[in-house]
Amino acid sequence: MRSVVVVAALALAAGEGTAGPATARAADGDEELRARVRAYLGPIEEPVGPERWRDLGAAAVPMLEAALLEEPLPSRRARAVAGLAAIGGARAQAAVLSAARDEAQPVSVRAAAIRGVARLAPPDDLPALLRPVLQEAGAPRLRAVAADVLVRHGGDEGCAAVRAADAARGERSGLAAAIAACDRRRRSP
Amino acid sequence: MTRAPRAAAARALAAALGGACAVALAGPAARAAEPPTCPVPTQRTETLDAPAPAPGSCPFLPPATAAWPEEWNVTAESFPVGTTLEWELPPGVSGMTVTLEAVDAVPEVPFVHESTQVQAPNSAFPIHLTAPGGTPWWLIDLTREESYVALRGPRAAVGSLQIPNTSLALDAVADGGLPAGRWSMMVGDLAYGCAIVPPLNPFCGTGAGLDPPPDLDAYRAGQYRVSVRVRTGAIPDQGTVDLAFYLHRSFDDRPLRAADAPSDPDVQRMLTSLGAFLGRAGLCVGEVTWIDLPDWAQDRWAGGVNTHTTCEGSSAELFSLGGAGARVNVFLVPAVTFGDESAYGFTSAYPGTPGLSNTIHSGIAGSTEDLRTSTGCGAEVHPSACGPDVVAMTVAHELGHFLGLFHPTERDGNLFDPLDDTPTCDCRACAPEEERAACEEGSFLLFNPYCDAEGTACAGARNLMFWALWTAEGAPPVGELTPEQGTVLRANPLVRWPQPAASADAASP
Numbered sequence: 179m180r181s182v183v184v185v186a187a188l189a190l191a192a193g194e195g196t197a198g199p200a201t202a203r204a205a206d207g208d209e210e211l212r213a214r215v216r217a218y219l220g221p222i223e224e225p226v227g228p229e230r231w232r233d234l235g236a237a238a239v240p241m242l243e244a245a246l247l248e249e250p251l252p253s254r255r256a257r258a259v260a261g262l263a264a265i266g267g268a269r270a271q272a273a274v275l276s277a278a279r280d281e282a283q284p285v286s287v288r289a290a291a292i293r294g295v296a297r298l299a300p301p302d303d304l305p306a307l308l309r310p311v312l313q314e315a316g317a318p319r320l321r322a323v324a325a326d327v328l329v330r331h332g333g334d335e336g337c338a339a340v341r342a343a344d345a346a347r348g349e350r351s352g353l354a355a356a357i358a359a360c361d362r363r364r365r366s367p
Numbered sequence: 368m369t370r371a372p373r374a375a376a377a378r379a380l381a382a383a384l385g386g387a388c389a390v391a392l393a394g395p396a397a398r399a400a401e402p403p404t405c406p407v408p409t410q411r412t413e414t415l416d417a418p419a420p421a422p423g424s425c426p427f428l429p430p431a432t433a434a435w436p437e438e439w440n441v442t443a444e445s446f447p448v449g450t451t452l453e454w455e456l457p458p459g460v461s462g463m464t465v466t467l468e469a470v471d472a473v474p475e476v477p478f479v480h481e482s483t484q485v486q487a488p489n490s491a492f493p494i495h496l497t498a499p500g501g502t503p504w505w506l507i508d509l510t511r512e513e514s515y516v517a518l519r520g521p522r523a524a525v526g527s528l529q530i531p532n533t534s535l536a537l538d539a540v541a542d543g544g545l546p547a548g549r550w551s552m553m554v555g556d557l558a559y560g561c562a563i564v565p566p567l568n569p570f571c572g573t574g575a576g577l578d579p580p581p582d583l584d585a586y587r588a589g590q591y592r593v594s595v596r597v598r599t600g601a602i603p604d605q606g607t608v609d610l611a612f613y614l615h616r617s618f619d620d621r622p623l624r625a626a627d628a629p630s631d632p633d634v635q636r637m638l639t640s641l642g643a644f645l646g647r648a649g650l651c652v653g654e655v656t657w658i659d660l661p662d663w664a665q666d667r668w669a670g671g672v673n674t675h676t677t678c679e680g681s682s683a684e685l686f687s688l689g690g691a692g693a694r695v696n697v698f699l700v701p702a703v704t705f706g707d708e709s710a711y712g713f714t715s716a717y718p719g720t721p722g723l724s725n726t727i728h729s730g731i732a733g734s735t736e737d738l739r740t741s742t743g744c745g746a747e748v749h750p751s752a753c754g755p756d757v758v759a760m761t762v763a764h765e766l767g768h769f770l771g772l773f774h775p776t777e778r779d780g781n782l783f784d785p786l787d788d789t790p791t792c793d794c795r796a797c798a799p800e801e802e803r804a805a806c807e808e809g810s811f812l813l814f815n816p817y818c819d820a821e822g823t824a825c826a827g828a829r830n831l832m833f834w835a836l837w838t839a840e841g842a843p844p845v846g847e848l849t850p851e852q853g854t855v856l857r858a859n860p861l862v863r864w865p866q867p868a869a870s871a872d873a874a875s876p
Contacts, residue, residue, distance in 0.1 A: 213839070217814035220835035221778070222764055225708035226812065251737045251754055253709065254838055260708045285619070286702055286709075286736035289670065293707040317619055319701050322670030327707075330675070350662065352669035355680025358422065362678060365423075 208237075215241045219249075219257040228297065231264035239270050246277060246287070255283070256290035263294025271298050278311075289323040296331045304332040305339045312343035318352035325356035329363075337363065403605045405642060405651035412625040412657045415613070417688055419663040425678035426687045427474045427524050429726045435594075436693040436722050439860075443592040445470050448559035449494075451551055454595060456499075458547040461540045462530060462598035462858045465552065466720055467491040469524040472589040476558050477581060478571045484578070487557065487571070491526035491591065492518060494555035494564060499548025504530075508566045515539070517785040519717045519773060525728050526556075527720040532771035532855045533785035540602065540858075554593060558586035602854055606862035607653040608645065608766075609694035615660050615668055617701040617735045625657035633738050633755050640748045640759035644831060644846045645766070648853035653863065656694070664688065671702025672732055674713065682732065686715045689729030693722055693861055695769060696730030697762055703734045710734070711836065712761040719769035721861040731765035733758055751842040760836065760846060767832050770859040772852055774834045775827040776818065779809035786851040790826035792818035797825035815839070 215238050218226045231238075238261065245258035259277050262270040275298075277283055278291035292311060299307055304327065311324040321343070328336030337360035344353045420426070435441035443466070446452065456463070469491060478487035496505035496516060504515035505528060511517075515535045516528050530545065531537045539545055561571035562583045568574040572581060616622035628634045642652045660668070667680050674682055689696030703710045715728035723729060735758060743752030750760040773784040780794025792813045794806035797820075805811040815828035815837040827833055831846045848856075856862065 213816060214814070216839050217812070217816070217835065220815070220838040222711045222761060222834060222836060223705075223713050224778070225705050225710055227708070230812070250743055250752065251740055251757060253711065253734065253737045253757065256702075256709045256736065263707075284736070284740075289702060290709055293704070296707055318666075318669040319619075319671070323702075326670050326673060326676075330706075350666045352666055354663070354667045355670070355676065358679030359676070361423070 211237055212241055214238075215245065215261070218261060219245065219254045225257070225260070228260075228264035231261040232266075234261070234265065236265065236267055236269075239265055239267065239273075242270070243273050246273060252284040252286045255287045259287060259290040259294050263291075263297040266298060274298060285317045285319050288317075289319055292320060292323050293327055296327045301331050301333060302335075304328055305335045308332070308336075309339050309343075312339060312353075313346065321347075322352040322356070325353045329356045329359045402646040403649055403651050405607075405646065408638065408642070408652045408655045410629045410655045410657065412628075413611070413690075415658050415661055415688065415690065417661055417664075419661075419667075420679070420684060420687075422679075426681075426683045426727050428470070428472075429468045429525055429723070430687070433468070433723060433725045434691040435724075436691060439596065439693065439722060441594050441596060441722075443468065443594040445590055445592045446554045448472075448555050448587065448589040448591065449563075450554045452554065452593060453549055453551045456545060456547055456550055456597065457599075458544055459599050460545045460547070460597045461600060461602050462860065463528075463545060464530070464594075464596045464721060464860055465493065465496065465528040466594045466596075466723065467493065467526050467554065467556070468592040468594075468723070468726070469556070470590040470592055472524065472556055472591070473558050473582070473585050474523060476561055476571050476586075477575075477577045478557075478561075479569070479575045479577070488521035488523035489589075490522040490557045491524060492522065492555060492557070492560075493528065494553035494560060496528060496550070496552045498546045498550060500546065502546070504536075507560060507564055511783065511785055514785065517771075517773065522716045522728065525720050525723065525726045526716065527718060529718040529721070529771045529859065531858055532718060534787040534851060535785070537786075537851055537854055544599075545597075552593075554591050556589050556591070559589055562586040596860060598858070598860060600864070602858045603649075603864050604857075605649045605651065606857040606864050607651045608862050609654040609656075609692070610652060611656040611658060611690065611692065611694045611696050613658050613660055613688060613696060613698045613730070615698075615700045615735070616665055617699070618739055621739060623699065623735065623738075625659045628657040633741055636741060636744060636753070636755040637738065637759045637762075640750075640753075640756045641762055643748045644759060644763035645856075647831070647846060647848045648856045650853075650856060650862065654694070658690075660688070660698075668700050671704055671734065672698075672700050673704045673706070674710075675704075675706045682713070682715070683727035685732065686727055686730045687725055689724055689726075691724035693863070695719075695766055695861055696724075697766070698730050698732040699735050699738075699758070700732055701734070702736055703732055709736070711757070712765045714765045714768040717768050717773060718771040718859075721770070721859055731762070731769050733761040733765060747844070748846065750845060751837055751839070757836065760831070763831055763846070767852070767856065770861065771855045772832050774832055775830050776813060776834075778812050778834045780806060780811070780813040781809055784832070786849065786855070788823075788849045788851045789832075790818070790823040790830065790849075792825055792827050815842070819843070 242258045274294040308324040325340045475486040560567045614623045712733035714731045737754030737757040740754030750756040775789035776792040818828040829845045
């Protein structure tokens with residue numbers, strides 16, 4: 179079976195991986211948990227994935243909130259938002275939504291928060307939640323990310339919201355990729 | 368299974384290789400590189416007028432515009448999968464790049480992964496590469512200790528073997544060069560492998576229980592252009608790499624623009640720090656070309672690059688903009704995301720195809736999200752606090768992958784790079800004892816603090832190619848490279864060698 183690893187590595191992109199029970203019981207104390215939270219902000223290519231964030235449990239939420247406010251680099255704040263969105267719960271949800279609205283946060287952090295909304299809200303609610311971003315956000319990047327989230331998680335209504343925003347904004351709406359994905363979906367349902 | 372080599376192919380290969388010079392190699396091949404004294408990189412701008420792809424297009428096959436650097440004089444000939452090619456290698460060859468470019472191939476292959484049927488990209492790779500005397504240098508089921516060539520990950524449509532990028536191959540080069548004599552290779556890809564290679568059968572062949580069954584006729588109909596490029600002469604201690612940066616504006620208030628880049632302090636800090644990282648491999652940054660992505664591309668990747676996106680807006684489409692020339696194409700984009708989570712960067716292939724333009728693998732990508740956060744920047748390169756240094760380290764790391772390097776230890780601590788002098792961080796030895804039960808299933812992640820022992824065991828966290836940035840406060844200096852890593856980088860054909868060491872390069876068929 180020595181070929182199994184090689185075969186899989188050649189054929190497939192790495193997936194999100196699975197977090198086993200061992201990671202669930204990993205955090206014995208605050209310091210270890212804090213170290214793990216910090217470490218989870220650092221993967222260069224493949225992120226740790228939502229399961230591992232969830233396995234850290236609710237005790238990680240205040241640490242991620244702190245990272246969201248105090249980390250100097252936007253990339254780490256953005257990853258902290260992703261962790262909050264994956265862990266979920268009322269406190270995490272409030273922090274994510276607050277980050278999405280916070281104009282003092284770098285655009286990349288707000289964009290990560292918009293992606294986080296997709297984890298926190300039921301898919302049926304996404305069009306209503308993200309339509310204002312599509313229509314009103316000044317930063318093209320926020321509109322583009324909202325559209326990407328709607329296309330991937332918001333179903334037909336998500337595509338309808340993206341098309342409507344694109345039509346209202348006209349050329350260079352920042353929604354081209356999302357519109358193309360909707361077109362492909364329509365061609366091959 | 369093996370067909371006789373086509374006479375024309377053999378002649379073409381022989382003719383092309385006949386001009387390669389035999390130059391005595393000085394060993395050892397892997398020496399610690401002294402940080403070179405580099406001239407200041409030259410910087411210029413270039414315009415990219417690439418039209419937007421037609422709606423509905425989904426890049427896969429290399430387009431007609433795909434080109435090798437003119438000065439490399441590469442000619443490639445097309446062969447069906449299953450063709451065995453042979454060529455004669457003269458003494459004194461220190462590097463060889465074998466590239467397969469799909470002319471006609473299925474884009475994806477149904478594949479059983481962890482008991483689930485998925486669609487795997489149809490990676491391009493030879494079924495075998497065999498040295499004179501019959502020693503296999505590449506076979507799909509060789510172990511790390513047996514294989515002279517390393518490649519990983521999907522490489523749909525275009526794939527290269529980059530030699531040397533293992534300790535075995537480096538040792539061979541140090542011992543007088545790649546074995547001289549008749550080399551052979553069978554043209555192939557994953558689909559063809561699924562049809563004929565027994566170890567692949569339970570994953571994607573008739574023994575995989577696929578629904579519908581695999582279309583073996585289509586798998587056997589693939590066609591690839593093949594080129595073999597060799598390099599002669601000793602791998603020098605120093606080299607120069609040229610870079611083309613493709614810029615997304617990324618920021619609304621201080622957009623990145625090619626015309627401004629040479630005077631943009633954040634961009635210049637990034638470039639200086641990138642030079643510092645590469646200097647540890649004996650590399651200088653030579654010519655830097657700044658290129659604005661066209662307006663349609665600015666719009667298309669306004670939200671960054673999401674690796675889960677296909678067709679329009681995909682990374683494949685972005686990398687297809689990578690233009691011709693003996694340089695590495697670096698795409699700086701507002702964000703890199705894997706689904707709903709952010710990453711710092713990624714390479715189009717492990718290793719990339721050096722020099723071939725406009726394919727879905729013609730470059731690397733890095734996120735600019737930290738570029739404008741320079742408050743933590745000081746005199747030292749400091750990627751745990753200085754935003755431009757984060758971008759620099761990301762680019763250096765992805766450049767390392769593109770030119771032939773892997774993570775010394777993959778994140779689950781179960782898979783290691785093919786170099787003997789890189790530190791390892793084996794999960795079974797380095798994870799906390801109470802976590803080691805998770806090592807077998809690969810669910811424990813070997814983060815930086817677990818891999819920072821002195822020596823070469825439970826180490827590697829400070830290596831440039833470690834899989835995670837060290838984000839802790841007070842993190843130690845990172846970005847180290849071992850002598851063998853440096854040699855792999857300098858051996859790549861995209862690295863220019865100082866004139867005295869350089870000699871005739873040749874390409875075939």
